[in-house]
Every structure is written in C-alpha cells, then in structure tokens.
Amino acid sequence: MTKIIAIASGKGGVGKTTTAINLGCALSHFGKDVVVVDGNIATPHIALHLGSVKLESTLNDALLGKKSITNTAYLHPSGLRVIPASIALKDYQQCGLEKLRNVLLDLIGTTEIVLLDIGAGANKETVNALHAADEVLIITTPDTLAVGDAIKTIAIAEEGSIPVMGAVLNRVTNDRGELSQKNVEALLGKPVLGIIPDDHHVRRALTMKQPIVHSHPEAPAAIAYKKLAAFLLGQQYEPFSPSKEDGKEKGVVMQLLEKFGF
Ligand SMILES: Nc1ncnc2c1ncn2[C@@H]1O[C@H](COP(=O)(O)OP(=O)(O)OP(=O)(O)O)[C@@H](O)[C@H]1O
Ligand SMILES: [Mg+2]
Numbered sequence: 001m002t003k004i005i006a007i008a009s010g011k012g013g014v015g016k017t018t019t020a021i022n023l024g025c026a027l028s029h030f031g032k033d034v035v036v037v038d039g040n041i042a043t044p045h046i047a048l049h050l051g052s053v054k055l056e057s058t059l060n061d062a063l064l065g066k067k068s069i070t071n072t073a074y075l076h077p078s079g080l081r082v083i084p085a086s087i088a089l090k091d092y093q094q095c096g097l098e099k100l101r102n103v104l105l106d107l108i109g110t111t112e113i114v115l116l117d118i119g120a121g122a123n124k125e126t127v128n129a130l131h132a133a134d135e136v137l138i139i140t141t142p143d144t145l146a147v148g149d150a151i152k153t154i155a156i157a158e159e160g161s162i163p164v165m166g167a168v169l170n171r172v173t174n175d176r177g178e179l180s181q182k183n184v185e186a187l188l189g190k191p192v193l194g195i196i197p198d199d200h201h202v203r204r205a206l207t208m209k210q211p212i213v214h215s216h217p218e219a220p221a222a223i224a225y226k227k228l229a230a231f232l233l234g235q236q237y238e239p240f241s242p243s244k245e246d247g248k249e250k251g252v253v254m255q256l257l258e259k260f261g262f
Contacts, residue, residue, distance in 0.1 A: 001108075002107060002109060002110070002111055002112060002113070002114060002134065003112070003113055003114070003134050004107075004113055004114040004116055004133045004134045004135075005113065005114065005116065005131035005133060005134065005135050005136070005137055005165070006102055006116045006118050006129060006130050006135070006136045006137070006162070007019055007020040007023070007078070007115055007116065007117050007118065007137055007139060008048045008118050008130055008136050008137070008138055008139070008147075008149045008153050008157070009120050009138065009140060009146070009149070009150060009152040009153060010120060010121065010140075010146065010148070010149020010151070010152050011117075011123070011140070011141075011145055011146040011149040011150070012120035012121065013080070013120075014060060014120075014139050014140055014141045014146050014170055014171070015141070015170035015171060015196070016048070016117055016118070016120070016137050017038075017040070017045045017046060017049050017117050017141050017170075018048040018170070018202060018206075018212075019137075019168060019170065019196070019225075020036050020046070020115045020116075020117035020120045020138050021036060021046070021049055021050065021080065021082075021117075021211045022211045022212055022213045022221070022222070022225040023115060023225055023228060023229055024080050024081075024082075024113075024115050024211070025078060025079075025080050025213040025214055026115060026213050026222075026226045026228065026229035026230075027115075027212040027229045027232070028079060028080065029125065029213065029226060029229065029232070030226075030229055030230060030233055030235060032112050032113055032233065033111045033112040033113070034080070034081065034111065034112065034113045034114075034115060035073060035081045035082070035083060035093055035107060035110075035111045035113075035114050035115070035116075036080060036081070036082045036083070036114075036115045036117060037059060037082075037083040037104070037107075037114055037115070037116050037117065038059060038082070038083065038084045038085040038117055039059075039085070039100065039118045039119075039129040039132065040085065040097075040117055040118055040119040040129070041060070041063075041085050041092055041095065041097060041118055041119075041125060041129075041198065042092055042119055043119060044085035044086065044087055044195075045117070046082055046083065046084045046085070046089040046117060047084040047085075047087060048087070049206060050078075050082060050084075050210075050211070051075050052074060052076070052084065052209075052211025055084055055086065056256075057071060057072040057180050058083075058084055058085050058086040058091065059072055059083050059084065059086075059103070060074055060085055060086040060091040060092070060094075062103045063095040063096050063097065063099050063103055063214075064094060064095050064096070064119065065099075068106060069083065069103050069104070069106045069107060069170055070106060070107065070110055072084075076211075077210075078210055078211050078214035078215075079214070079234075080211060080214070081111070090240070091222045097124075097125055097128050097129075098126060098128060100129060100132045101131070102114070102202035104132055109116070111239075116129065116132065116133055118130060120149075120167075121149075122152055122153070122156060127156055127160075127225075130153070130156055130157050130162060130216045131157075131160040131162060132171075133162055133197070134162070134163075135162065135163050135164070135165050136154075136157045136162055136163070136164045136165065137165050137166065137167075137168060137193070138150050138153060138164060138166070138167040138168070138188065138190065139167070139168050139170055140167055140169060140170070140188075141170055141171045142169050142171075142178040142179045142180075142181075142183065142184060143177075143178065143179060144174055144179065146209045147179060147187050147188065148187075149181055149189060150167065151188060154188060154189070154190065154218040156205065160202070164190055165190075165193065165232075166191040166192065166193040167184065167185075167188055167190050167191070167192050167193065167239075168193060168194045168196060168197065168216070168228060169181065169184060169192050169195045170193070170196045171196070171197075171198040172195050172196065172197050172198060173197070173198045179234070181195065193226065193228060193231060193232065194228030194231065195224060196221050196224045196225065196226060197220045197221055197224060197227070197229075199212070199219055199220045199221035201216040201219035201220075201221060201222070202219075202221050204216065205219075213225050213226065218239070218240070223239045226239065227239075237252075
C-alpha cells in the first residue's frame, strides 16, 4: 500500500526540501521504494536542489492532464526517484492545483512511499497540498517563530483529518538559546521523531546537487537522516564511526583477515 507523506512547515526555509530529499534517500538506503514529489508548485525547489532545471516533463504536465504522473518521474544519479515541478511561471499559472490529490492517487501501487515536499505557510496552495497527503511530517527549527508557525500547520492538517506523525527538529546546534526537544514537544503536542544537526556539509551537498545522504554519507546530518528513516521503519541503525571507516579502529576479524592477505 502506498503512503503519501507531506513534508510540511509553517515557516519557510526550515529544511523541508532538504528533508524530503534526504529522508527519501535514507528510506531507499533501508530498502524502501520511495518517490519524492515537488508539491511546492508556486516556488518549486526539488529541481534546483538536485540540479535538473531543464525538464521535459514535470508534475505540472500531470496537473494539466497532458501526461500521467508516472511518466514525469526521473531517476537522479544518486538513485533517488523524483517528480519535479516546473520552475516556469506560466506553468504555475496554468496548472490546476486542486487536482493534486487525484493526480497523486495515480502513484498508488507504483511505490511504497511518496514524500510530498510542500510550500510553507497557510495559503490556499499549501492547505491544498497538505490535504492531498495521507499523513504529515512537520519540519521545524528549534526556535519560537518556526515552532509557533508549525502549531498552525498542525491545526490545518488536523482540520482536514490528516494525521500528524510528529516533528523533525532541523538545524540543531545545541546553543543555549534554542528550544529543547521537550519544549518543542510540549508546544506542538507531537513527538519529535528526529533531530538533524546544523551541518555545513548540507550546503556542500547542495552545491554538488546531491542529497547529503548520498554525497557525504558519514556527515552528521546524513547519519541523522538515516537514524530518522530507521526510526520511522522500526529498524535499528548503528552508524560507523569515521575512525572505523578510515581503518584506524578496525574490528578484530577485519584485522585478522588483512593480516592473512584478504
Ligand atoms: N541541517 C542543516 N544544516 C545546514 N543547513 C541546512 C540544514 N537544513 C537545511 N539547510 C539549508 O537551509 C536552506 C533552506 O533549506 P530548504 O530549502 O530545505 O528549506 P525549505 O523549508 O524547503 O524552504 P522553503 O520554505 O523555501 O521551501 C538551504 O540553503 C539548506 O541548504
Ligand atoms: Mg522547499
């Protein structure tokens, strides 16, 4: 059964697209079949994050009834399957946003998880995209503005009877001014399911047009996304420490094998 999960926030710029791409990549790492769809039709960023700006087919074609949504999917070199939206203004002005849920329903049975990256705020388009999902994952940074806006997003989802799974705290630095996990959970009335550190590798991956989980798999944010994916799937995840990776702390078995020339 396919599940459509909206990646949502009240405040803009808190890391929804970064999370959609990297959680998608991390869920694929654990063997799940995932498609990331750009449901932020007014200001789409998936193509910009992943470096494919000139596209033959987009979600907009499906919304216009020109193509089936299944014919608008791309395989990114990282192995991630994505359905981008068009960045051209005319494609946005023409397409029928209200058809989003129906168009997404054509993905049912073609994949296990659809991660729907959506716009911020409480405007008509965001509400429509939120209500096109089966469940919602809230992304917020640990500050009062983002959490305050997230409370509204949760209310909008619940008004549409869309269950909110919980929240992901992004760009965590553990500075004293930040809201704690407990505070965020109390304010939102939802559990924090994952904590993603503020990590300079995220910007590097963006420059490389890659999910950080793919380009920098041992970076702190990549490990945190894999932990989040494992948690959502009910699996255990034990990351390798960098020292083990570069061979300074190899296990006894590896050391023995190497000694005997394997
Ligand atoms: N964990 C992180 N560490 C460092 N930088 C991050 C992290 N997460 C996101 N960023 C950076 O923050 C910026 C905004 O991220 P992103 O585009 O994912 O946010 P968004 O919520 O999708 O924004 P919008 O509301 O505009 O769609 C990007 O430059 C991204 O690289
Ligand atoms: Mg975005």
